[in-house]
Amino acid sequence: MTTRRDFLTVSLVATGAALAPRLAGAAGKATTKSLTTVRESSFIKAFDDYFVKTLAPEYEKLTGIKVGYEAVSVGGMLTRLTTMAETKSGPEIVHTGINWPHLFDQSLVDVSDLAGEVGRKLGGWHEQVQEVVVVNKKWKALPWGNIGQLEVYRTDWFKEVGVTKFPETWEDLLAAGRLLKKKGHPFGFEIGHGFGDNHGWMYPLLWSYGGREVDRDGKTVLIDSSETAKAVDFCRRFYQETMLEDVLGWTDVNNNKAFLGEQISCTNNASSILVVAKRDFPEIAKVTDHALNPNGPKGRYHVLNAQGLGIMTYAPDQAAAKAFLRWLYDDKQMSRWLTAGDAYYAPFLHGYDNHPMWNAEPRYMPYKESLKTSRPHAWPGPVGHAASENVAKYVLVDMFAKACRGDATKDVIATAAAQLKQIYKAK
């Protein structure tokens, strides 16, 4: 027969058993054992390797938390991020680029507190980066660096035609290009549907002539202007008088290959050409240099492509993820990580403006200088979904490409204006 004592004992044991998983869960939350970071694989392999082989083990040794690293193929990060945001599962810490913090605003944790701390410690953030990572006054990612798009050119061939310093203006570059093409060293700027080297020079060209696609309000389409017409006319001459004909079908790979194959004397690219040249073509590396995009009548511009890290809202232990980012963005770690990146990423913290990583290779310095004049895609329009659609549909690229093909300036602008009105739902 069951006594009252037996009943109490059984009840206590049963209650304890029922509560045990919850208690264990709570304890588990307080002691997160692992975090995972997902990133698009870096062009600089050493940058990825340093994270995996040095930084992650150091953090594990320090805190006991294992930091996993998932590399996603180039071009696959947006698909991965979309899946993570939609299914609310996957790595806790995520790589962001271009305008992704705006696209995935709802899925990213507010890291303003962390951004404030890091900024205070490391000299403050460059102002323009805030346009792409701050959404509704909240920091949605912590940027670590910009992948700049600059002019890459052959110093020896430019000297052959009497140009000893890279031309300051687009018109001067056109004049140099004419001479170089006659000498058998044409230019090769991507005008096809690649992922970066097309917009990398076309937006700066448009902006430097005073042209804009859409106003800051995101509702007023501004592309149909005399400034745009001047930029289009220049682009047509630039293509016809200086370039290889097949650039109209190029993607980002082609200009690298053509430059290293000694087919072209100048292009617009990140520093990857020089990095590969140093590794595989040392004699080409010796005569390769970088320069800022040329000035136009209305200034000099570059494209902003801020790379950063954010925390997904579904992360079970957001505090642990923040603690890791706080540690990673501490100068002791960030400084070494950026150095491993061989100055491929220009940091957005003023504390790194004179970082020793810039001294190893002075030819990367223009990438740092370009930050001051860098603007996000579709600037000055809002950096949201419409901007992404605009870029994905190659509105600007096609406008310039059709002009290069021979279409009338007013026709290509009218087509672009119609597309932009549809994308931005403007009148």
Place this chain on the structure above:
Amino acid sequence: MVGGRRFGERVLRLYLPLGFFLVAMLFPFYWMAITSIKPNRELYSAKIMPLIVHQPTLQHYVDLLEQTNFLTWTYNTILVAVVTTVVSLVLGAMIAYPLARLNFPGAAVVAIGVAATYLVPQPLLFIPMSDVINRLGLSNTLSAVMLTYPTLLIPFCAWLLMGYFKSVPRELEEAARIDGASRFQAMLRVVLPLCTPGLLSAGIFAFTLAQNEFLYALIFLTKSDVRTVPVGAITELIRGDVFYWGQLMAAALLGSIPVALIYSFFVDYYVASLTAGSVKN
């Protein structure tokens, strides 16, 4: 004689078209092979004749095998392809047979449904599929793709096999039933052997599709040691705007060997089955 009696006729009607198709079919493999053994200097130079290798090197193969998990990716790919092909063939045959041979209400609608399922594009499915995989706790395991690939391959195999099952005369099966075979035995011993070319076609296509699949593998397999060859090669051999052409081509060439072997093993049997009669040796 095929192509004609005279040598000139044969050259014109047989050897020339054959040669043309041979070149067209083998050129991609030749291109892969020579690219994989060219040093970078030759790969990039526009001044060097691209169809010949001047200074062959195996460096790209060495780098591929030493610096990446290529052998692991190959093992994963073959394992996934074999498992999914077997599962898809068995289940595909089990769907196709009743739809082709049994008269039951709604069979036509189900048959159309199977074809329609095959036509649903992957980009529509990968997010819900990803949710299911995560709920099952299968992310970053080969089981994730072993479970999801059959969703594409079963409708494909069933659709292909239905046609083959329909082509086998009913009388053969009825004769087997009269002789005492159950319906299952009649299917197993009479219909299926006659549909061997169909099973082989479906198997080879399913294997190739599973081996080449990219989107699900990209989404579900994010760790290097569980990746398949297509995703592993793209992830680790394309960095920014720089393609490691030599290693990529080496990976593509080595990756195509399993399919080439399977084709070469089965091609004779496939052709023999295709041309064999059901009532005559």
